[in-house]
Amino acid sequence: xxxxxxxxxxxxxxxxxxxxxxxxxxxxxxxxxxxxxxxxxxxxxxxxxxxxxxxxxxxxxxxxxxxxxxxxxxxxxxxxxxxxxxxxxxxxxxxxxxxxxxxxxxxxxxxxxxxxxxxxxxxxxxxxxxxxxxxxxxxxxxxxxxxxxxxxxxxxxxxxxxxxxxxxxxxxxxxxxxxxxxxxxxxxxxxxxxxxxxxxxxxxxxxxxxxxxxxxxxxxxxxxxxxxxxxxxxxxxxxxxxxxxxxxxxxxxxxxxxxxxxxxxxxxxxxxxxxx
Amino acid sequence: xxxxxxxxxxxxxxxxxxxxxxxxxxxxxxxxxxxxxxxxxxxxxxxxxxxxxxxxxxxxxxxxxxxxxxxxxxxxxxxxxxxxxxxxxxxxxxxxxxxxxxxxxxxxxxxxxxxxxxxxxxxxxxxxxxxxxxxxxxxxxxxxxxxxxxxxxxxxxxxxxxxxxxxxxxxxxxxxxxxxxxxxxxxxxxxxxxxxxxxxxxxxxxxxxxxxxxxxxxxxxxxxxxxxxxxxxxxxxxxxxxxxxxxxxxxxxxxxxxxxxxxxxxxxxxxx
Numbered sequence: 001x002x003x004x005x006x007x008x009x010x011x012x013x014x015x016x017x018x019x020x021x022x023x024x025x026x027x028x029x030x031x032x033x034x035x036x037x038x039x040x041x042x043x044x045x046x047x048x049x050x051x052x053x054x055x056x057x058x059x060x061x062x063x064x065x066x067x068x069x070x071x072x073x074x075x076x077x078x079x080x081x082x083x084x085x086x087x088x089x090x091x092x093x094x095x096x097x098x099x100x101x102x103x104x105x106x107x108x109x110x111x112x113x114x115x116x117x118x119x120x121x122x123x124x125x126x127x128x129x130x131x132x133x134x135x136x137x138x139x140x141x142x143x144x145x146x147x148x149x150x151x152x153x154x155x156x157x158x159x160x161x162x163x164x165x166x167x168x169x170x171x172x173x174x175x176x177x178x179x180x181x182x183x184x185x186x187x188x189x190x191x192x193x194x195x196x197x198x199x200x201x202x203x204x205x206x207x208x209x210x211x212x213x214x215x216x217x218x219x220x221x222x223x224x225x226x227x228x229x230x231x232x233x234x235x236x237x238x239x240x241x242x243x244x245x246x247x248x249x250x251x252x253x254x255x256x257x258x259x260x261x262x263x264x265x266x267x268x269x270x271x272x273x274x275x276x
Numbered sequence: 277x278x279x280x281x282x283x284x285x286x287x288x289x290x291x292x293x294x295x296x297x298x299x300x301x302x303x304x305x306x307x308x309x310x311x312x313x314x315x316x317x318x319x320x321x322x323x324x325x326x327x328x329x330x331x332x333x334x335x336x337x338x339x340x341x342x343x344x345x346x347x348x349x350x351x352x353x354x355x356x357x358x359x360x361x362x363x364x365x366x367x368x369x370x371x372x373x374x375x376x377x378x379x380x381x382x383x384x385x386x387x388x389x390x391x392x393x394x395x396x397x398x399x400x401x402x403x404x405x406x407x408x409x410x411x412x413x414x415x416x417x418x419x420x421x422x423x424x425x426x427x428x429x430x431x432x433x434x435x436x437x438x439x440x441x442x443x444x445x446x447x448x449x450x451x452x453x454x455x456x457x458x459x460x461x462x463x464x465x466x467x468x469x470x471x472x473x474x475x476x477x478x479x480x481x482x483x484x485x486x487x488x489x490x491x492x493x494x495x496x497x498x499x500x501x502x503x504x505x506x507x508x509x510x511x512x513x514x515x516x517x518x519x520x521x522x523x524x525x526x527x528x529x530x531x532x533x534x535x536x537x538x539x540x541x542x543x544x545x546x547x548x
Binding site: 181270 | 373382
């Protein structure tokens with residue numbers, strides 16, 4: 001040890017810098033999303049009022065909101081139908097994708113055999129299959145669920161495959177050095193490693209499953225927000241048309257927010273969660 | 277298993293590692309690359325042996341052959357009287373890879389206990405949870421047992437990796453350039469930490485490195501390898517008494533061995 005005193009607890013202490021500017025910046029960052037959203041709707045409202053746009057072309061956001069608030073049961077009922085279809089489609093796609101990706105990640109043969117089929121589903125405009133589903137399942141929820149699943153399937157299977165494959169070689173070798181079984185490597189290494197990929201797929205797939213459910217409802221349905229929008233369009237019920245759009249957007253946002261909350265907990269270890 | 281040296285059976289009871297005329301080729305496209313050529317070597321139980329050589333000399337390959345992660349094309353390897361694959365099944369190895377290779381979703385404590393939880397059939401659970409905590413405390417990570425790997429510096433992560441290996445309590449330790457990703461100061465500290473832990477555990481160590489000082493400070497013997505094809509140039513005894521501390525690096529004995537290793541490396545890289 002040296003005799004030189006290097007402590008700083010006397011006069012001229014080495015103190016941390018002032019905190020206030022930092023706190024202000026943080027507050028601004030918290031407000032920013034609401035500010036952005038508010039400006040968007042304010043600009044819309046102003047434009048429609050000032051430019052005197054016909055309601056048929058573009059109604060006031062305030063009147064759309066009023067319509068929703070005045071008919072809560074209507075939107076709740078139809079929203080629930082769409083949510084259920086999208087929900088089951090989402091999970092159907094998820095489990096099918098993880099199952100297929102697991103088989104592909106473990107066998108080169110399976111991967112090469114399956115890839116063309118996946119590319120086929122990827123490059124086919126899957127919406128064209130909805131009439132086929134209707135032919136098979138008629139007026140049941142299944143055509144809608146299958147359409148939702150088909151839309152969500154591609155990001156899920158692509159990301160699940162990348163996630164399950166992209167394991168760290170050093171870690172894999174470490175596990176092999178104690179003769180860990182394939183099963184152990186799968187559950188302890190591949191699955192956790194693929195979670196960030198699955199979560200980012202899920203963010204996209206929430207929207208896609210909703211799109212799938214709505215398209216399914218366009219084709220054949222007497223309920224759901226796709227149906228309410230279609231009916232509103234044919235009868236020129238502008239508020240109901242836009243109300244359906246707003247409620248769908250709201251549903252999408254709520255589910256993405258729930259997902260982000262779950263992701264923050266589950267992926268606490270992952271670097272993607274550091275800068276939020 | 278049939279171990280042979282000039283037709284005579286090898287004593288299967290040896291507790292160490294025996295390489296008998298081991299050769300290995302890798303196939304790159306149409307070419308067969310000769311990674312190792314007729315390597316024969318005996319490593320005694322409890323011995324600390326370093327493998328050193330230029331890149332492409334097959335030192336990492338030799339380590340993986342020892343661990344049963346690769347199979348030799350010619351020759352035999354016996355580990356405590358078993359084939360490497362069997363020794364792996366029995367969890368005879370603790371492996372320290374080049375990168376810390378911690379599971380990022382597990383805390384320090386959970387990473388350290390992981391190897392014991394795998395391949396339970398071997399019945400090797402490693403040291404107790406309390407002993408693991410003591411070990412972490414001993415190597416200066418007592419305050420970080422519940423931290424996630426991303427919260428640690430590179431040097432601390434590598435300490436966890438070392439703790440994880442010693443927590444398994446395996447009789448053989450395989451290390452593949454474990455300190456090469458660290459800065460020079462941390463790296464020098466790590467040598468003596470490793471010596472300290474090894475002194476307590478008493479396991480056999482095969483240590484791959486391309487640092488001459490590291491090899492000399494740590495080892496009982498330094499195996500100098502040459503490239504194309506990978507082969508043993510010379511096996512150099514390190515006659516420096518243990519326990520060794522930082523001042524070893526100022527001693528004449530140390531400098532003499534360093535010079536011999538350097539000369540052997542030069543000889544190995546000379547065009548033939």
